Amino acid sequence: MSEALTPAVFHILLALATGDRHGYAIMKESLRQSEGTVRLGAGTLYGTLQRLIEAGYVAEAPRAGPRMFNGRQRRYYRITQEGRDALNGDVERMQGLVRAARILKAARGAAK
Amino acid sequence: MIDGAAAIYRTLIRLYPHGFWRTFHDELENDFADGSREAGDAGGAALPLFWARALADLIRSLVREWLRTPWLLVLIVAAVLSVTIFSLTALQVARLPALLSRRVRAGGDPNAEALKAIVVLTAGALIPIAAAILASLWATAVRRRSRSRRSLLSRR
Numbered sequence: 001m002s003e004a005l006t007p008a009v010f011h012i013l014l015a016l017a018t019g020d021r022h023g024y025a026i027m028k029e030s031l032r033q034s035e036g037t038v039r040l041g042a043g044t045l046y047g048t049l050q051r052l053i054e055a056g057y058v059a060e061a062p063r064a065g066p067r068m069f070n071g072r073q074r075r076y077y078r079i080t081q082e083g084r085d086a087l088n089g090d091v092e093r094m095q096g097l098v099r100a101a102r103i104l105k106a107a108r109g110a111a112k
Numbered sequence: 113m114i115d116g117a118a119a120i121y122r123t124l125i126r127l128y129p130h131g132f133w134r135t136f137h138d139e140l141e142n143d144f145a146d147g148s149r150e151a152g153d154a155g156g157a158a159l160p161l162f163w164a165r166a167l168a169d170l171i172r173s174l175v176r177e178w179l180r181t182p183w184l185l186v187l188i189v190a191a192v193l194s195v196t197i198f199s200l201t202a203l204q205v206a207r208l209p210a211l212l213s214r215r216v217r218a219g220g221d222p223n224a225e226a227l228k229a230i231v232v233l234t235a236g237a238l239i240p241i242a243a244a245i246l247a248s249l250w251a252t253a254v255r256r257r258s259r260s261r262r263s264l265l266s267r268r
Contacts, residue, residue, distance in 0.1 A: 024143045041169020042143040043128075046136040047177055075139060 005090045008048045011038045013057065013079055013087040020061040022074035023049070049077060057083035114148045117163055127174055129181045182254045190247050197243055201236040208232065 005013070015021060015029035026049075027040045040048075052058040061076035079087070121144045125137055144166060151162035178184050208229055 023139050024146050027143070039165065041165060041173065042140050042147075043125075043169045043173025043177070046139060047132070047173050047180075050132070050135070074142070 003086075003089075004093060005086065006048075007034075007038055008040060008044060009052065009057075010087070010090055011040070012045070012048055012052065013083050016058065016077060016079040017084065017087060020076045020078045022076050024074075026077070052083065055082075056080055057086055114145075114152060114159075117148060118145055121166065121170075124170055129177050129183065131181075132177050183251075186247075186251050186254060190251075193243055193247065194240070197240045201240060204232060204236050 011030035011034055012026055014033060015026045021029065023042065023045055027042070027045055030038050030040050049058060053060070057080060058077050059080050061078040118141070122137075122141055125140050126133060128136075147162050147166065148159065151158040211229075
C-alpha cells in the first residue's frame, strides 16, 4: 500500500497534475478543487514545494520565454513521473478506503 | 494601506531561514501583493481576513522552516554551552578571593598563590573564548552542508 500524502502535498500534486502552474495559481487551484477546505498559505506552499522538489516529485518547469502573471515574472512548477506515481498511489489508497467503507455500510444496512 | 502591509510582510519574511528566504522571497511578496489586491477588490472584511490568514501562515511556516534547519539545534546548544561556561567561570571568580586568603593564611607564598589565581582567571576567560571559536567553526561547517543541500533549488 502506498504512503498517505498530507493534504497539502496531495492538493499541490493534484493542482500540478493538469499542467504547469506558478505558486499563486497552485494556491487558487487547491482552494477550488477542495471546495474551499484546503487554503494553502504562501509559507506553507513554498515550504512544501521545496520538500517536493527535494523528493523529486516536483521540478521547476523550464521556461521558453518570460512567464508573467499580474505583471510579475513567475517561477512555474511541474509534476514529475515520481510525483504522478505518488499521487496515483494515494488516489488508489483512498479509493480502497472508500470501497471498504461502502462494503461495511452495505453490510450494516443488510443486517438491519 | 496595502503598500504598508506589503512592506511589513516583506520585513517579516526576512525571519525565515536565509536559504528559504533567498529562494522564495520574490514569490512570497508577489503572492501577498496579488492576494491583498484580490481581497481588497472583494471588499468588506476580506482584506483584514486575508492579512490575518497570511500572518497565521507566516508564523506556522516560520516555525516549520526553522525546525527543518540545523540552526535551531546550533542555537540551543550554543545557549546551553554559554550559560554553563559563564556560570562556572562566575562561580570560580567569586570563590577566588576566599580561596586565595585561605591558602595565604595556611602559610602559602602570597606571590605563588596570586600567580595561581591569575592562571585560574585566565583559563576561566580563555575557555569560553575557545568554546565560542569551536562553536563558530562547527556552525560554519553545518551551514556549508545545508547550503550544498539547498543547491537542489538554485535561484536563476
